Amino acid sequence: xxxxxxxxxxxxxxxxxxxxxxxxxxxxxxxxxxxxxxxxxxxxxxxxxxxxxxxxxxxxxxxxxxxxxxxxxxxxxxxxxxxxxxxxxxxxxxxxxxxxxxxxxxxxxxxxxxxxxxxxxxxxxxxxxxxxxxxxxxxxxxxxxxxxxxxxxxxxxxxxxxxxxxxxxxxxxxxxxxxxxxxxxxxxxxxxxxxxxxxxxxxxxxxxxxxxxxxxxxxxxxxxxxxxxxxxxxxxxxxxxxxxxxxxxxxxxxxxxxxxxxxxxxxxxxxxxxxxxxxxxxxxxxxxxxxxxxxxxxxxxxxxxxxxxxxxxxxxxxxxxxxxxxxxxxxxxxxxxxxxxxxxxxxxxxxxxxxxxxxxxxxxxxxxxxxxxxxxxxxxxxxxxxxxxxxxxxxxxxxxxxxxxxxxxxxxxxxxxxxxxxxxxxxxx
Numbered sequence: 001x002x003x004x005x006x007x008x009x010x011x012x013x014x015x016x017x018x019x020x021x022x023x024x025x026x027x028x029x030x031x032x033x034x035x036x037x038x039x040x041x042x043x044x045x046x047x048x049x050x051x052x053x054x055x056x057x058x059x060x061x062x063x064x065x066x067x068x069x070x071x072x073x074x075x076x077x078x079x080x081x082x083x084x085x086x087x088x089x090x091x092x093x094x095x096x097x098x099x100x101x102x103x104x105x106x107x108x109x110x111x112x113x114x115x116x117x118x119x120x121x122x123x124x125x126x127x128x129x130x131x132x133x134x135x136x137x138x139x140x141x142x143x144x145x146x147x148x149x150x151x152x153x154x155x156x157x158x159x160x161x162x163x164x165x166x167x168x169x170x171x172x173x174x175x176x177x178x179x180x181x182x183x184x185x186x187x188x189x190x191x192x193x194x195x196x197x198x199x200x201x202x203x204x205x206x207x208x209x210x211x212x213x214x215x216x217x218x219x220x221x222x223x224x225x226x227x228x229x230x231x232x233x234x235x236x237x238x239x240x241x242x243x244x245x246x247x248x249x250x251x252x253x254x255x256x257x258x259x260x261x262x263x264x265x266x267x268x269x270x271x272x273x274x275x276x277x278x279x280x281x282x283x284x285x286x287x288x289x290x291x292x293x294x295x296x297x298x299x300x301x302x303x304x305x306x307x308x309x310x311x312x313x314x315x316x317x318x319x320x321x322x323x324x325x326x327x328x329x330x331x332x333x334x335x336x337x338x339x340x341x342x343x344x345x346x347x348x349x350x351x352x353x354x355x356x357x358x359x360x361x362x363x364x365x366x367x368x369x370x371x372x373x374x375x376x377x378x379x380x381x382x383x384x385x386x387x388x389x390x391x392x393x394x395x396x397x398x399x400x401x402x403x404x405x406x407x408x409x410x411x412x413x414x415x416x417x418x419x420x421x422x423x424x425x426x427x428x429x
Contacts, residue, residue, distance in 0.1 A: 020253060020255065021221050021222055021225050021248055021249075021252060021253060022225060022245055022248050022249040022252075022253060022255065022258060023258075024258060024261070026229065026232075026242070026245045026262070027261065027262065027265055029229060029232040029233065029236060029242070030232060030236060030237075030238075030239070030242045030265060030266075030269075031236040031237075032073060032236065032237035032239070032269050034236075035073055035235075035236070035237035036073065036074070036237070036269075039066060039069055039070050039073065042066040042069075043063065043066045043067065043070065046059055046062045046063035046066055047063060049062075049063075050063065055093045056093065057089075057090040057091070057092075057093040057094040057101075058090070060086040060087070060089040060090035060093065061086070061087070061090040061101065061104070063086045064082075064083045064084075064085075064086035064087040064090060064104065064108075065083070065104075067079045067080070067082045067083035067086065068080070068083040068108065071083065071111070073237045073238075073239070074269070074270060074271060075239065075270045075271045075272030075274075075275070076271045077271075077305075077307045077308055078307065080108065080111055080112065081307055083108055084105070084108045084109070084112070087101065087104050087105040087108055088105065090104075091105065097124070097128060098128070098130065099125035099126075099128045099129065099130040099131060099132075099134075099135055100125075100130070100131065100134075102121045102122065102124055102125035102128070103121075103122065103125050103134060103135055103138055105121050106118040106119075106121040106122045106125070106138055106142070107138065109121070110138075110141065110142065110145070112309055112311060113309065113310050113311045113313075113339075114309065114310075115142055115145045115146050115339065115340055116146070116339060116340075118138075118142050119139075119142045119146065122135055122138050122139050122142060123139075126139065133158070133159070133162045133163065136155050136158060136159070137159065137163070137166055137170070139151075139155060140152050140155045140156065140159075140170055141170075141173075143155070144173060144174075144177065145340060145342075146340045146341075146342070147340055147341055147342035147343075149177075152174070153174070156170055156171065156174060164191075164194055165191045165194045165195055165200070165203060168187045168188065168190050168191035168194070169187075169188070169191055169207075171184075171187045172184040172185075172187040172188045172191070172214070175187060176214065176217075177374075177375075178375070179375035181214065181217055181218055182218070184214055185211065185214050185215065185218060188207060188210065188211045188214060189211065191203075191207055192204065192207050192208070192211065195207055201234060204230075204234055205231055205234045205235045205238065208227045208228070208230040208231035208234065208241075209227070209228065209231040209238060209240055209241045209244070211227045212224045212225075212227035212228040212231065212241060212244050213244065215227055216244070216247070216248065216252075216406065216407070217407055219403075219406060221248050221252045221406070224244065224248060225245060225248055228241040228242070228244045228245050228248075229241075229245075239266055239269065239270040239272070239275075242262060242265070242266060243262075243266060243274065243275065243278060245262065246259050246262040246263060246266070246278060247278070247409075249262065250278075250281070250282060250285075250409070250410075251405070251406050251407075251409045251410060252406055254410070256282060256285075256286065259282055260282065263275065263278060263279050263282070267279075273299055273302055273303050273308075273312060273315075276295060276298075276299045276302075277299065277315065279295060280292060280295055280296060280299065281409050281410075281411050283295065284411040285409075285410045285411045296319065299315070300315070300316065300319045303315060303316065304316065310332075310335065310336065310339065313332050313335070313336050313348075314336075314348060316329075316332055317329045317332050317333055317348055317351075317352060320332070321351070321352065321355050326352065326355060326356045329352045329355070330352050330353075330356065333345070333348045333349045333351075333352045334349065336348060336349075337349050341369075342374075343369060343370045343373040343374035343379060344374060344376065344378075344379055346365055346366075346369035346370050347366075347370050347374070347379045347382045347383060348382065349365060350362040350363075350365040350366050350369075350370065350382070350383070350386050351382045351383075351385075351386060353365065354385060354386045359386075362386050363386060363387065363390055363393075366383055366386050366387060366393070367393070370383060371393065375400075377400075377401065377404040377407045377408050378408070378412075380397050380400045380401050380404070381401060381404075381408060381412055381415065381416070383397050384397050384398065384401065384415065384416065384419060388419075398416070398419060398420065398423075401413075401416045402416075404416070
């Protein structure tokens with residue numbers, strides 16, 4: 001016992017004396033006002049053009065791209081929907097469809113999680129011809145989202161010679177999906193070197209932000225911070241990277257004060273529901289039940305609006321299960337499963353069935369459709385309760401969840417800790 005206390009004392013001392021990974025200076029990297037001003041001017045310019053020539057397909061395409069940039073920087077769903085409208089108008093007023101127009105519309109629909117519709121437009125673009133390799137890149141992305149891994153892999157090796165950077169990005173997605181995180185990181189690091197050599201700034205913005213996520217998954221929090229900071233220095237309106245820094249401060253360091261400061265800054269400029277979801281996680285970890293309950297309801301109401309479609313169905317399912325509204329949760333889970341039958345959507349379905357009391361059916365789905373087919377901590381967490389009482393699956397899931405505290409966050413990881421403590425007490429008795 002004395003040895004244990006000594007170890008805890010030393011560990012606490014190290015944590016207290018460790019140099020913080022995230023400090024308040026990260027707040028200064030996010031300066032979106034100038035970007036907002038330029039984007040507002042661009043939108044106004046093309047809207048004015050359309051008042052003169054509404055049937056000009058090029059003007060619609062330019063306006064759609066401007067709204068897409070607005071969505072990327074402000075997180076407002078109405079901008080994404082306006083972009084969709086003008087992409088469709090561009091196609092409507094063109095003398096003939098072009099593959100590029102269809103790819104743009106498909107990209108928009110992917111952002112809305114309307115993957116089946118996106119696939120249909122990409123297949124049409126492929127049949128039209130013209131820059132087929134660009135269409136194949138988007139097809140690969142959609143195939144992965146739809147769980148069509150064999151079709152995605154068939155395309156993967158086509159990319160290497162045509163576009164090495166895009167190939168390495170897709171290879172990283174493939175490696176990560178199959179549980180080879182170190183390989184995925186190596187692939188993205190190589191893509192960054194290529195982008196630096198060719199001075200592809202737009203690609204570097206995306207790469208640094210995304211490799212920041214991958215470094216976090218690998219527990220390399222300092223590297224993750226550095227990547228997000230690089231992304232912000234290239235694009236000071238990059239709210240996603242600032243949110244990544246907030247997650248390091250919160251989940252990696254337990255710095256609630258700084259996390260809340262970052263959230264307040266993001267709240268001033270960004271309207272993405274994911275900001276409220278981060279705020280909810282913090283409130284739950286602080287046991288601030290009154291604020292949590294109100295924000296939970298308001299977030300659910302927002303994402304349940306028609307404009308969001310199924311973009312946040314996983315959140316809706318969790319909310320409804322908390323409210324014991326099993327039939328509504330089941331309806332959404334089946335909707336997701338019909339749209340894309342993946343280990344993730346099967347996991348959601350199994351979780352709902354388990355909560356409803358269909359324990360054996362939930363377990364059967366886990367064995368057939370989830371087990372060994374994904375490496376996502378969130379799925380493992382969903383399956384922790386489903387597999388309880390079914391050895392050796394339960395112990396396997398519990399082992400997979402060990403060490404996922406950073407990815408899951410303090411609130412969700414507490415469920416893992418509670419399971420471990422419960423099992424330890426049961427064994428002792």
